[in-house]
Amino acid sequence: MPENTIQPKLCQKCVLPETFPGIKFDAAGVCSYCQKDEKTIEKAPVRKAQYRQRLDQLVKETQAEARTYDAIMAYSGGKDSSYTLKLLRDRYDLRIAALTFDNHFVSPAAYDNIKKVCDALHVDHIIFKPPWSVIKPLFALTAQTDPFAAPTLLRASSICTACIGLVKSLVLKTALEMSIPLVAFGWSPGQAPIQSGIMKTNPRLIRMNQSALKKALPVEIAASITPYLLPDQYYEKYDHKFPHNIHPLAFFDYDETAIKEELGTIGWQAPSDTDTNSSNCLLNAYANQCHIKRCSFHPYVWEIANLVRQGVMTRNEGIEKIYTEQNAEMVRYAQTRLT
Amino acid sequence: MMDEIKAKIRAFIVENFLYGEDSELDDDTSFLGDGIIDSTGILELVGFLEETFEIEVDDEELLPENLDSLDNVAAYVARKI
Ligand SMILES: [Zn+2]
Numbered sequence: 008m009p010e011n012t013i014q015p016k017l018c019q020k021c022v023l024p025e026t027f028p029g030i031k032f033d034a035a036g037v038c039s040y041c042q043k044d045e046k047t048i049e050k051a052p053v054r055k056a057q058y059r060q061r062l063d064q065l066v067k068e069t070q071a072e073a074r075t076y077d078a079i080m081a082y083s084g085g086k087d088s089s090y091t092l093k094l095l096r097d098r099y100d101l102r103i104a105a106l107t108f109d110n111h112f113v114s115p116a117a118y119d120n121i122k123k124v125c126d127a128l129h130v131d132h133i134i135f136k137p138p139w140s141v142i143k144p145l146f147a148l149t150a151q152t153d154p155f156a157a158p159t160l161l162r163a164s165s166i167c168t169a170c171i172g173l174v175k176s177l178v179l180k181t182a183l184e185m186s187i188p189l190v191a192f193g194w195s196p197g198q199a200p201i202q203s204g205i206m207k208t209n210p211r212l213i214r215m216n217q218s219a220l221k222k223a224l225p226v227e228i229a230a231s232i233t234p235y236l237l238p239d240q241y242y243e244k245y246d247h248k249f250p251h252n253i254h255p256l257a258f259f260d261y262d263e264t265a266i267k268e269e270l271g272t273i274g275w276q277a278p279s280d281t282d283t284n285s286s287n288c289l290l291n292a293y294a295n296q297c298h299i300k301r302c303s304f305h306p307y308v309w310e311i312a313n314l315v316r317q318g319v320m321t322r323n324e325g326i327e328k329i330y331t332e333q334n335a336e337m338v339r340y341a342q343t344r345l346t
Numbered sequence: 347m348m349d350e351i352k353a354k355i356r357a358f359i360v361e362n363f364l365y366g367e368d369s370e371l372d373d374d375t376s377f378l379g380d381g382i383i384d385s386t387g388i389l390e391l392v393g394f395l396e397e398t399f400e401i402e403v404d405d406e407e408l409l410p411e412n413l414d415s416l417d418n419v420a421a422y423v424a425r426k427i
Contacts (some may be wrong), residue, residue, distance in 0.1 A: 029365030156381025158363045202393035203386045207405035212385050215378035215410060223381065252385075 058258035084117035088193030116278030117287035123274035293341035
């Protein structure tokens with residue numbers, strides 16, 4: 008075993024550690040989450056097929072009413088969102104606006120990929136970049152503390168939760184303003200359960216989500232991000248135009264090697280200047296390290312454990328992804344910028 | 347019957363979103379307002395309801411008054427079955 012690995016007791020089947028909240032192990036060392044997941048995994052192929060049909064149907068219905076674009080895509084330039092974009096173009100020929108939220112840590116390699124992919128797929132690209140004066144306090148805070156509700160920590164670091172909260176809000180806001188009926192995300196099948204693959208957004212549920220996000224933050228920071236959230240009047244003004252969120256990778260075939268190969272044909276390249284889990288964000292290693300220090304488990308472990316159970320990656324590949332130390336140089340880079 | 351429904355839903359929420367800690371969960375605690383569940387989590391709850399109680403939840407029914415607390419969910423399920 009390499010020197011730079013840290014190894015608590017792990018589930019014998021997935022990669023969840025004994026430090027993961029609520030975990031129990033049976034006599035064979037298999038965790039309670041693996042046991043609970045067995046039925047879901049058994050039923051997955053049938054359900055995935057149902058969801059693919061549902062998306063076919065939904066696209067047919069919405070294409071008829073869309074004005075300028077059929078879909079807006081939350082686009083990071085990473086493998087998963089690039090592949091989602093390609094899938095939506097190839098399978099449905101959708102007119103897509105790809106929106107990249109530039110959190111001031113988007114890697115140059117990610118930008119290279121974004122340019123290549125958008126050009127190759129004939130997709131319009133929008134970059135949204137709030138000023139550093141808004142971004143820095145939000146990330147500096149979430150690097151130091153976990154302001155959001157406890158369950159969020161099981162799926163992501165607080166830095167990621169803050170960033171994704173803004174991304175979700177911005178793509179929704181843009182969808183409403185531009186009358187776009189579909190909002191696409193590139194969540195992997197480890198991040199998004201099948202039943203979350205297609206969802207009609209509901210104004211009142213979104214409103215409660217957004218106020219929970221704001222309520223969790225100190226008043227000044229909450230005020231500074233308010234312009235990026237939905238204005239109160241939108242909930243009524245656009246009441247009947249709230250889009251469907253779609254997470255296609257939750258229910259299409261997902262094979263990492265095949266995905267990388269297919270993306271290679273349109274010029275996308277796996278970046279080397281970032282950490283092992285994220286191919287696009289220079290803040291990720293530091294976000295991971297902050298989370299591991301406070302929570303004693305890796306913020307990606309839930310996703311990777313799911314992917315291992317689903318057979319997308321082997322347990323050893325999962326262990327390497329999760330239990331390798333964060334790249335010290337990357338950690339220092341982000342830490343310095345945030346202090 | 348209502349108590350039985352509520353107990354099943356409580357067990358699901360505690361196990362999947364509170365990871366065994368049920369001290370924070372009253373019958374009228376707002377799932378979304380208190381950040382226990384986000385909008386994606388609501389769909390996991392819907393999936394559970396559809397499977398466990400053999401009901402179908404329509405898009406138009408994804409409303410706080412149906413889904414945002416133990417009381418609301420239990421009453422909603424009781425109406426549907
Ligand atoms: Zn396990």
